Amino acid sequence: MTPPDAAGAVVRPGTAPAGELARQAAERERVWRDPPGLLGWLAAVNHKNIARRFMWTTFGFFVAAGLIALAMRLQLARPENTLIGPDLYNQLFSMHGTTMMFLFAVPVMQAVAMYLIPLMIGAPSVAFPRMNAYAYWVFLFGGLMLYGAFILNAGPDAGWFAYVPLSGPDYSPGKRVDFWAQMVTFTELSALLEAIVLITTILKLRAPGMTLNRIPLFAWAMLVTAFMVLFAMPAVMLASTGLILDRLVGTHLYNPAENGDVLLWQHLFWFFGHPEVYLIFIPGLGFISAIVPTFARRPIFGYTAMVLALISTAFLAFGLWVHHMFATDLPALGKSFFTAASMLIAVPSAIQIFCWIATLWTGRLNFKTPLLFVLAFFFILVLGGLTGIMLASVPLDLQVHDTYFVVAHLHYVLLGGAVFPLVGAIYYWYPKFTGRLMSEPLGRWQFWLFFVGFNVTFFPMHLLGLLGMPRRVFTYPAYMGWGGMNLIATAGAVMIGVSVLLFIVNLLRSARHGAVAGADPWGGGTLEWAAASPPPAANFDATPVVYGRDPVWEAAQRRPDEPATVSGLAVASREVLVTSVLDAVPDHRSEFPNPSIWPFVSAVATTALFIGSIFTPWAVVWGMVPVAIALTAWFWPRRGDTRVHLALERRP
Template sequence: MSTRRWKGSDRPEAAEGAAARPGGGVSAGSARTGAHRLGRSLPAGERPELNAVPPTPQQVARLHATWSDPPGLWGWISAVNHKAIGRRFLVTAFGFFIAGGLLALWMRTQLARAENGLVGPDLYNQLFTMHGTTMMFLFAVPVMQAVSVYITPLMLGARSIAFPRMNAFAYWVYLFGGLMLFAAFATNTGADAGWFAYVPLSGPDYSPGKRVDFWAQMVTFTELSALLEAVILITTVFKLRAPGMTLNRLPLFVWGMLVTAFMVMFAMPAVMLASTALITDRLVGTHFYNPGEGGDALLWQHLFWFFGHPEVYLIFIPGLGFVSTIIATFARRPVFGYPAMVLALIATAFLAFGLWVHHMFATNLPEMGKSFFTASSMLIAVPSAIQIFCWLATLAGGRVNLKAPLLFVLAFFFILVLGGLTGLMLASVPLDLQVHDSYFVVAHLHYVLLGGAVFPLLGAVLYWWPLITGRMSSERLGRWSFWLLFIGFNVTFFPMHLLGLEGMPRRVYTYPADRGWEGLNLLATVGAWVLAAGLLVFLFNLWRSWRQGERAGRNPWGAGTLEWGSTCPPPAANFDATPVVHGAYPLWTPPREPSQVAGLAVDQREQLVTTVLDAVPDHRASFPEPTPWPFLSALAVTLCFVWSIFTPWGAVYGLIPVAIGLTLWFWPRRRETAKHLAIERAPR
């Protein structure tokens, strides 16, 4: 990626104007001063202008042609446009979501009656392990990153996401890792030790064969994708914002994804280290988790839950960003208490890393230590409560337009409060010891995850569907799907609280008829089928609107954030010209000069790079063109991981095709180099 930088006094003086007034950003006067200074210091055409003539239709057509991916199968493999990759991420994540939901429906049907013979114990172990693994590793975090891959560059006014080829590579790694797990399940080699894979149950003595090996490699594989996406999103937010979009003007959704990305950077290495140590115990003969050889079985729980509990908030915090975005749009006013909302997101992230031991209250850890984790588990409810009150104040002071996306948000309030209350109950050591590993914990988990993340996600999909497809979804079908999902969810999971209090353990494939659990289990199973019907209506609504829905036009919801400032769907380069931001809700801010940036090349993929704090133009960077090497490199990495499952030498010899793929990926192309040099040497 080549760059052109402004030096010393040649840089725009917009930062001085930004620092001189509250809120920062690029004011009209300071931006004009910066553009004038640039005009004197550098030859015409060498720098972007902050107050320029709009591009001509011919320039716009050339610009979008430059940023377009090639057509056909080869172009599909080579694509690097963030919108194309984001759509693939979304479709793949929802595909895994449907697969995980079908597995859950299968289990729920088995438990509808006592001593049911629909599923045997071995298959049931695979079902609940595959269900949990799919939902936690292949859906929950990836789908949030998928939405961010599509939406964040548009919200920031950027032409692309940072490191577009790495973004494509991350998608292919995620896809191949998930397919690897389900291919093993289809051949009766599905993981069967639970999505948490506690040792020694998942160790070589109690889980022979390759089932846990596939699970461990899938975890390492797919979390690599999550780490890459975190790096990409952090760089995009910090360096590719439109001029004037200071940190205190960032949309709350972007703040949520930025906080999530930093959490991924700290949480994911723990589970990758844990899964790598597990597979070396199984394949190489190490003893990280073998107490008889100096290892420690509880080490696995510490490493896993140091990732596992922050992961709940990796799912939850993006959901908070969805809620803030939807409420602001349908309340027709900015979210109340913006600084408090941002600080609450950051506080939630910090506290999330101090809670993992509340999953281990049944172990022999010191009681004094448990008390500190009890306090932390209760304290984390405070920032969530702050955000709820800010949202309620926003709704109370706005002109509420009750559309289907907002209904999902209102359901989020109800379900999250119930899930939060049971979370406070489980934070108490005496109560946790009584209901540990019972269906009470299953109910709490689903109330927090489905209610706190999936309901806002479904509302966000309806909200941004016009931006993705250019067509409006059906409001009537949206309401039908909402009520089916809301009723089905509560009928499914609320009885599980009672089952847990009555002593029904989790992870059992059947139960005796004399325990009195059959009625509540049958009710939960009926709710699960209603929940499935609601999801089916939701998906049918999306399919129908994609095929024959009403054309959306520009900004159909009347939103204030920048992603709606382009067409629906956006063109290849997102915007005809990079916008200049003058407020936290740019589309609700009265028009001011400068309104856009010009001077970037239209025949080369150039992106304006701005400073971290005040988003002052810093330099422009040349972005890479489409290439198949991220796809081929991901295939090579997949080969390496699968090969290593059957022999440790696969991890050695498998690195050879990986090295070849990465070398050719970064090898300079004559055409790209010649094109860049031609633009550099062109007369100004």
């Protein structure tokens, strides 16, 4: 475990005297923390600070999308309602879907991972910390651009899927769809950068001894998700770029009159869109795999089967996109293959459910709020999975296509499969974020309001869909008989709104008045619970050494001659230990960059380029100039940093 690094030195596991460790910890805190003040806030690169901004920003978009959904439910609460007109309603349902799919679901999962993954694998930071900061600013500016357009009555009105020719220049004049298309490019650029950061962090910055078969299941879930992002996101970026070229430059990629193809849009979009469901769902599975062992008080059952199930889910997810296109004129034989694949993907999910149940069945359960959300997830996911298998059948899909049955299924899978685990995860890791516990009584009230309100809202939509109510309509006639169930669904939406409000109160109140949490208030076994709550700037006082899958639980079994931490790394600079991919054997040292204002400046320049291109293609040409200047300044070597690098290389 001690190969020579690039400078000829050797990284040896070891333990320094207590006084020396304290001095080193204080020095590491000074070196790794972000600078104070406004300039320091803009230049921040610490992964925990960036992740917190990501989480608060995505949660803000979630609240905005929820308020939009509540407005739509009020409009549909009774037939022939005139609260909201058709044009505004089109913008509302487009903004709701766009926000939830592009500005909340995937970014919030990446944000939580960006905070936790370095702690889980024993790293002081994420890889490419400046790129991580740049990804946040790009995401923020893209979301603000979309909502700014909405406030100015230029919000998208063609749905979050923007089907052509409805979203083409003939049927959607103006700039509404243009803003939507560029927002997609913004957010997917951010997601791609975050995926690269996560992949590199998990594969190369693990603590010594954390081999691939010792990685926490949440880290496995995020590694699988990140690789999926690399393959899925370019498809939708290509689709949106083709759309804006059709609208602004006069290409005819989707125009059948000029030998274009409207189905090309659907293929490109759903090749992203269905893996997108699993980009949201798989991190939720990772949350469950982290929470269940802690509250069952035993290691996870079937670790290897769980990892293989995650990987197989990712592969199968890319073979399902045509089941969104069963109503199109595609060959029947081809549809049958996608039907089979749509049913087959239930198998790896079932394997994981059985492993969780086995872990809970043989454990000693601690019924706290995070576990309640896990148990609710089981119930809701099974219902969503059953309706998903139903929709995989072509004849049934043709009957309920574009009805509220599909809306119900979508929300059971996404809210049930992602938001319930996410809220449970926030309760679970909130002590690690803040050093305090959330209120348990408020948490239970919030859980029951959310669980009951969710089912009251979305279960009636199955029946509405079977009765023929189409989705994306702003009103309906009274004689159809849909009013009663729509009123019930609206009442459930109000319950969800009250639950979210209670959750916000719990978050804010607990930050100051919650019970003080120690490093490991739940008795968890993974490595993040070995760090202080909240963690210091460099996460750990010294890089830990790992000997098992549950390092905290197994620490008492470590032999006296087995070192607990790594020595030999510089503490006066941002030096990190890089390990091998398979066995986490120390490979070499790497010097990480200091905080810099240039990722923020580069994001501003990128934003100007994208927004300018909505109005003139020449903005792409001239907008490249400030982007190039900002990137050059970003990567230009600093004299002080160069001196540090040279000094580290000259070490004996």
